[in-house]
Amino acid sequence: MLDTKSAVTVLTALAQGHRLEVFRRLVAAEPEGMAAGELARQLDVAPAALSFHLTHLGHAGLVTSSRQGRSIIYRADFSTMRTLLGYLTQDCCGGRPEICGDLSVWNAAEGCAPTRRTSKDVK
Amino acid sequence: MLDTKSAVTVLTALAQGHRLEVFRRLVAAEPEGMAAGELARQLDVAPAALSFHLTHLGHAGLVTSSRQGRSIIYRADFSTMRTLLGYLTQDCCGGRPEICGDLSVWNAAEGCAPTRRTSKDVK
DNA sequence: CTTTTAATTCAATTATTATTGAATTATTGA
DNA sequence: TCAATAATTCAATAATAATTGAATTAAAAG
Numbered sequence: 203m204l205d206t207k208s209a210v211t212v213l214t215a216l217a218q219g220h221r222l223e224v225f226r227r228l229v230a231a232e233p234e235g236m237a238a239g240e241l242a243r244q245l246d247v248a249p250a251a252l253s254f255h256l257t258h259l260g261h262a263g264l265v266t267s268s269r270q271g272r273s274i275i276y277r278a279d280f281s282t283m284r285t286l287l288g289y290l291t292q293d294c295c296g297g298r299p300e301i302c303g304d305l306s307v308w309n310a311a312e313g314c315a316p317t318r319r320t321s322k323d324v325k
Numbered sequence: 326m327l328d329t330k331s332a333v334t335v336l337t338a339l340a341q342g343h344r345l346e347v348f349r350r351l352v353a354a355e356p357e358g359m360a361a362g363e364l365a366r367q368l369d370v371a372p373a374a375l376s377f378h379l380t381h382l383g384h385a386g387l388v389t390s391s392r393q394g395r396s397i398i399y400r401a402d403f404s405t406m407r408t409l410l411g412y413l414t415q416d417c418c419g420g421r422p423e424i425c426g427d428l429s430v431w432n433a434a435e436g437c438a439p440t441r442r443t444s445k446d447v448k
Numbered sequence: 449c450t451t452t453t454a455a456t457t458c459a460a461t462t463a464t465t466a467t468t469g470a471a472t473t474a475t476t477g478a
Numbered sequence: 479t480c481a482a483t484a485a486t487t488c489a490a491t492a493a494t495a496a497t498t499g500a501a502t503t504a505a506a507a508g
Contacts, residue, residue: 206345210341210342216413226416230419248499251496252455254456272504273505280418290413294407360485362484375485377466378466395476396475397485453504454504455503458501468491468492477482
């Protein structure tokens with residue numbers, strides 16, 4: 203389970219228009235992922251600015267990256283999002299699973315957002 | 326369903342230590358809620374600062390308030406959190422419900438986070 | 449080896465958020 | 479009415495976060 207500090211880190215990463223949009227598009231782009239430059243073009247954000255946001259998302263554990271030729275490919279990491287959803291559900295429903303339903307089923311489910319860290323993250 | 330801009334508003338509201346903690350305690354304090362002053366004491370935050378955060382949470386639709394004597398009682402509003410969870414789930418799993426499971430069941434569920442706006446919000 | 453392309457890092461700037469202390473509003477009780 | 483309590487609003491400051499343009503690193507192609 204996530205501690206409050208980590209939860210704030212992940213929430214902060216998602217609480218920004220460009221970053222939330224990046225994450226959305228990376229989810230849609232699974233499992234191929236997308237190059238940093240392509241994301242910058244699609245969102246019409248300066249490469250340096252996007253790099254900042256991607257680093258931010260990476261720190262929060264929401265994306266992974268790997269070099270492919272001269273491009274760096276980013277991919278959404280579902281597991282962190284799942285952890286966040288679990289945390290918020292606990293927060294939201296505390297000792298009252300009857301209010302929001304029991305999410306533990308899909309938190310425990312097999313095949314649910316497997317960690318896809320098949321390649322080392324780019325440094 | 327939440328649009329991206331509103332999602333950012335709600336995420337921003339939660340992406341701050343004091344506010345996340347306030348929300349957590351208000352969830353735990355349901356259904357009585359808690360006075361602003363009591364929250365300020367418990368979190369050891371200056372009243373003016375807490376007021377700022379409570380306004381922030383109120384704007385995002387995460388808390389409601391009502392005056393009771395000289396105190397102002399705040400309560401967690403589950404419905405916004407539920408909406409956020411639904412949005413993030415869509416985001417996270419896109420057209421792939423098999424990845425995170427189908428949350429639509431508890432989004433549609435009866436008795437799930439009824440809107441408890443029994444009193445007018447304090448202006 | 450030089451040039452081009454892709455991306456990042458860095459330092460500076462700009463913009464946004466959070467905190468503080470003083471002043472203000474609302475309510476209660478002496 | 480007056481003093482005390484609870485909370486908010488306001489203006490100023492402090493702290494963080496985001497953007498920019500220039501410089502740098504890495505890989506591919508001529």
